[in-house]
Amino acid sequence: MLEKTGRRWLRVIHIILVGFLMGGLIAIYTTSRLSGLTGEALYIANYSIYNLFNWVITLSFSGIVITGVIYSIFTHWGMTKHWWVIGKWTGVLVSFIIVWVWLGPAINGMVALSDAARESGSISTQYKEYSSRLGPSIMLSLAIFMTMIAITIFRPWGQRVQKYTFRRSTILAAIGSTLLLLLILGLSAYFDLESYRKMQIGTPDLSQIADGNYEGAVTYAGFTYIVEVNINEHTIKNLKVLENRNNPYASFAEGIMPRVIDSQSPNVDGITGATTTSKCLMKAIEAALEGAIK
Ligand code: HEM
Incomplete structure (x- = not known):
């Protein structure tokens, strides 16, 4: 007490x-x-x-x-x-x-x-x-x-x-183990998300890519994100999201597309409030461009 x-x-x-x-x-x-x-x-x-x-x-x-x-x-x-x-x-x-x-x-x-x-x-x-x-x-x-x-x-x-x-020890054990479990689940989800949010995105060399449409995909937490990149005269002309999570917040992340076209690189600022999905879409664009070089 x-x-x-x-x-x-x-x-x-x-x-x-x-x-x-x-x-x-x-x-x-x-x-x-x-x-x-x-x-x-x-x-x-x-x-x-x-x-x-x-x-x-x-x-x-x-x-x-x-x-x-x-x-x-x-x-x-x-x-x-x-x-x-x-x-x-x-x-x-x-x-x-x-x-x-x-x-x-x-x-x-x-x-x-x-x-x-x-x-x-x-x-x-x-x-x-x-x-x-x-x-x-x-x-x-x-x-x-x-x-x-x-x-x-x-x-x-x-x-x-x-x-x-109930005895105090019983209540303490029940609440303590629930809190511990929530803490472990919360921390592992947090670190998993952080590893995605902190993921480095490169800027592939567009001068090595021929004209055409290229698809890139990334899978995270059971969801697949696919983006099609249209290259014309070594310039990113258009981006099409072929697969995204069916969720309004995931669709907000598609707001990065004009940024990618503006900066001609998948390495742009993510959309606040939809950071993880933004990163997944950037990674899919990077994968499409890297695949086009090879
Ligand atoms: C999570 C559930 C909560 C429990 C179990 C709880 C319990 C208590 C208890 C036992 C006291 C001490 C009373 C005393 O010894 O005089 C207290 C004080 C107080 N609680 Fe909470 N509380 C909770 C949440 C909240 C919330 C959400 C608010 C307001 C938003 C609030 C506002 C206050 C205030 C202002 C006092 C001080 C009252 C005084 O000094 O006379 N409590 N609370």
Whole structure:
């Protein structure tokens, strides 16, 4: 059990994280309301929102859950002893769904579409659909968080009659092994993704390639990406994606094609929010060009 000073520090950390979470959501909402932005400026606004989400929201939310678990295991409040604590866990679950199933994908779509539109200036109509999700999802999660603060202060509904009680060691073993498993799965997925994102892309010598169409393919995580490159007078004239993952975020990565034609090299900046697929498409183009040299 945590003694008094430990409990106080836990409270300090828990409250600071709540401040970051709610402040981060308000910052995302305010930035999304900037009007009249186009091209590079729109991308910068979305890039800020994307970073606020990936760092401030993700880390503060995880921290609140971790401090919540510590409260539940190491203080007299427990996890299911008091209805108000059960209420807080329910709120966390509902807000998790709103934030990660509704808000997160919308932010990812917005940054990817605004990145792809940086050069062209014209943005896909899908952007509007994504940006319209921000207001309701942020307002709803802020309302849930404010309710949770009120619940913590008023502590309504009393204590639950407990039919079954678990020993602390049993709860610790169950939560500890689940967290460890999630950590191992998360880290291995992260390093796998990173190895693809950091992959070096070369610039094949176009002067050695004869006119024609060349196909290049790459397979990653069970998906195959195939791109056809059209070469005319040692210049990349056209690119056609023959196979991509059937997913909106994967199709956003196709925004790299004008960049490849502009720079006459597959080694270009990927689309933010669709970095891994961008890299796979670049690698497929590189493979097509390398194959044409041989
Ligand atoms: C993950 C689930 C959560 C659990 C199990 C949990 C549990 C607790 C507990 C046991 C306390 C200490 C009460 C005391 O000793 O006085 C506390 C404090 C607090 N919690 Fe949470 N909490 C969770 C998530 C949240 C969330 C999401 C918010 C708001 C967004 C929040 C806001 C607060 C605030 C503001 C306090 C300080 C209240 C005070 O000092 O009187 N908590 N929480």
